[in-house]
Amino acid sequence: MFVLPNNNSLPLDELQLYSKEKLDLGLEVFLRDNLLQASFQPIFDFNTAKVLGFEGLAPIELIRAARVSSTVVEGEYLGRHLVLESFAKQGLEGKIFLNVSLDVLLQSEAKTGETLKYLAEFGLSPSDVVIKLSRSESGADVGLLTQACAHYRGMGFQLAICNLNQGFSGLSLWSEVKPEYVQLDKDFIDGIHHDKVKLEIARSIYEVASQSNAKVIADGVNNSLDLMAIRDLGVDLGQGSCLAEAAVTPVQILPEAVIKSLLRVEAPRENVLQTRATVSKLLRYVTPVSPSDTNEEVFRLFEQNPDLHAVPVVQATKPLGLISRGAMIDSYARPYRRELFGDKSCVTMMDDASIIVDHNTTVQDLTDLILRSDPRHLSAGFIVSNADAYLGMGNGHDLLRLISNLQINAARYANPLTLLPGNTPICEQIDLLIQSGTSFVTCYFDLDNFKPFNDVYGFQKGDEVIQLTARLISKACGMFDFVGHIGGDDFIVLFQSADWEQRCYDFLDEVSNAFPQVYDEEDRLRGGIEAEDRKGVKHFYPILTISIASVKVSPGMFPSHHEVSEACISAKKYSKKFTGNSMFIERRLPFIVSSKQQSEQVH
Template sequence: MLNPFPHLTPERHAMQGAAFPPTAPETGEARALTELIRERRLSAVFQPILDCRAHSTMGFEGLIRGPEGHPLHMPDALFGAARRHHLGLELEHACRETVLQAFAELRLPGKLFINASPACLLDPRFKNGETLAFLRRLGLPPSRVVIELTENQQITDFPEIQATLAHFRSLGYQIAIDDLGEGFSNLRMWSEIRPEYVKIDRHFITGIGQDDLKFQFVKAMQDLAETCTAHIIAEGIESAADLQTVRDLGIACGQGYFIARPVPAPATCPRQEVLDVLCSRRVAVFPQAMATSSITTARTLLHYIEPIDPRADNDLVFERFESETQLEVLPVVQEGMPVGLINRHTLIDRFARPFRRELYGKKPCSMFMDPAPLIVDENATVQELGLILSRAARHYLFDGFIVTSAGRYMGVGSGHDLMALITEMQISAARYANPLTQLPGNVPINEHIDRLLKAGVRFAACYADLDNFKPFNDVYGYRRGDDVIQLLGQILVEVADGRLDFVGHIGGDDFLILFQSNDWEVRCARALKLFDERVLPIFTAEDLQRGGLVGENRRGEEVLHPLPALSIGALLADSNQYESHHEIATAAADAKKQAKKQRGSSLFIERRRSHFLPLVGLEALSPALSCPA
């Protein structure tokens, strides 16, 4: 990838005539680089760019190498030397011709992505028609060339670069921006330049299938690209899991070592391993967001209120409250440091008494302020804030708190906003992740079912539920009940294949596993076996000996309840039978009810609506584990 050269100045843009500036220092490295450029001892390599939708190669990125075995063979060394010796534009010019000529000679199909720094685009040798004439001699139309604008060099004059790119677009070139997400300025580049292609930095793609934060970043970029009709190219695809996640996100194109490495003469068609991933009917299990409350801080609740000096008189404070009707508190700050807080109702109540305003109106406001307000740092978490507020005096709930950064005033937060945020976060957490097991909750479960149906994937929806769990809770208490629920969640995660199977926690002792694994029945059988084994240490010796729990029924009579067991109702599903997660949920719950009719841990498979055979036959299981309808 061509590196930009931030040291280049407008004077160098105007440089014409001599191939090399007379000021280039004559060091050994400089002479070596000059010789490589003058003698065209550079070679091109090409990395295919995959069209994830058409399952074909849509183009190639042209990259450059120095001579094999030379100290300047690799791009980092080559362009590092050019930057040190002010030969950046000369090197880019040589690289451009080398890549274009090799692309034409190899007769590669599709588009050619060729790197260019902003300084290079403004170079007269790029704008004077020399490159266009070179393309004509090679028989390459500009419409097959995508100018890949590197982001590392900061653009300070957007109108100039916009005018330059408009010129290139008028000739037929298309524009791409590189390494989206690597720096802060490239989002502005996207907005200002409106490229046809946007490359997402490899940092956000490599390992995306296991990293929720990367996943959310890329999903946001994809949503933005759809809004402005740009094509996303995901760089850094290094595994089948990366490619599958990129494919299922709907990203148009991909590039990376898993697809193909840069070579002098690349293959023009994707290799079979890549096509297998693209053609797979399996749906990627997206990483799930955990509760975010731990990283939500006081800064989120901050509202800036212009503070008042402690030497200001009370009349001025009163006037502020009268003119700013939404103002409930007024922070008192001296030289940037908070020293107090004045409550609207407290001050007005004091002034409402006879002659109080006349007596105290001209006195400093510090006499009526709370000299010990609640002060928190901007990095205090919401949980910490809630705990502090719950332990503080009641008036702090109404007054709120002052937010500081390194002890200096930043703004004010209200107790009302804090309570609203905590409530909202608790509701959101319950919908997206069960707080007991941290497994995905109802919203992610429903979203994954709908994705499976939309993709036309055959899958098994298995509803897992505990039998006789209420009597166990009554006898052993809710804490041991939570232990059993967590145990079940761990077992289901253990038996599932995290790359293919989705484990969700509906609530209480109800779980749903969406299997894409071929051997899903064997995995269910293993879950039943593991539960029966691992739950035993939780029971007392007496309960194990008698084979049940002694409790009372509704009439107060002593009865013996069976020990808790695991029931799994399995539903074989595809989009030919079901249209939404609502139908899947209802049918899976019905299958679970049938499983619970059997004594002990059991698996019931609903086959009446199945139009396809299970991928692993029941002969692999004990007959007691399945009950065909």
């Protein structure tokens, strides 16, 4: 009896004796005895810490057997069948990413409509499936591949591409296909936290993906440092052993430690107030209609209320969607639409893709959501809920007005020279991090010898140095790191990046190259300037440097920004004892504790 190989122990010449008929016979036995099983690797959304979907992996035994018996096409179709069958039987939620070989896609024996047949067999829809186009060994023609991809998209599938490390061919396919998902392959991800080249490649891919409205999936996220590095780039999706291993029955929940590291407080660079305002400020109650109401009744409602721009449809207390005035009038303007649909349920005119947000959603998050969505949502408005129960509506006009007011208020607290958040937003952000139980590192940046430089070179040159410092600090920070300007030559950064220490050292390297360039050639050559001190005595002051004082803040260590500030001032005194560009990391035992900790220590 033919036995399907599950390892490489057989000699190659013996493996090559397998024919398609023998493969079919062997697979029949394995399938009958349920010995071939697909596995699934979860793909997680870092914003929600929940599963987006699963990459379906055909059994490795099947792949090996198909290759050595020259039945790659048949083997791949059987693999798809196994993946979809198991996905459906387990009732896995989210999307299934189905691997499709580019080489198989263009084979003459490839079967048209076979995947759709499998979906119908297992009660799945093309909208559940993302076709993941995998590597081409033969360097297939991009034009033919584009046609094949258009065929899949025409059937309702979304597309994902990977293997961008193949260079021009992968990038050419990307530009032609315009996939919904782009995979950052494990070659780019492994060790990205300490590899600047990989980091810049990943950053470039992410930026191009953002411009083309594609989502980036990081593959091979195998340790927490790499996870934090890609998260700081802005990548929202990922898979790998650090998150969850591939398995026949996959886990659907992230490890608690990973969830804790992901759910960091996003640090606004310009507008702290906007991130704290919620959509409850935009709430207006609009009497909803129910699915039992007809389109004609809703139309009369619009006629009787000229200022009504949209009507929410609510079943019991659950919001279903919106009917916008413009969409209904546009529909009724078409021949026979009113006659055909007037007596039907109003859900036939409802936009079931309407934006529904919780009342605690921040204005910043709502703005980001609307910007990523269809422009119609800005005019139609959005539904506000509480625990999935209808509360009311908000509209785009009120949202824009609130954002404008928040920006005006925020500008009052921004430093006018650098436009970075000033003292009030800094204190608010520290308190927000403390209240959320987030670990972070407070770094105090202070220029050395700045006053004599300002005296000799003038205020304009001094302002240029301050602005240069602000740019270099901002450049060194990740998306979750908050940069503030206390005033003068003092800055503060609230780091959540796991590699904060390396970021600081990289910044000091940049400063050591940049600061000498602001001096005249003569002063640069002699390494500094002569200037009078406060008593009128002349001294030689070396070229500008910067001192960093770092204080690690753990949950429960400090009750508020006041105590964090005191700790930073203490650390700053030590940092100024070092000459040159330097960083002092506070490693002494915390000398300020919360009232809760004091109580515990007493007892």
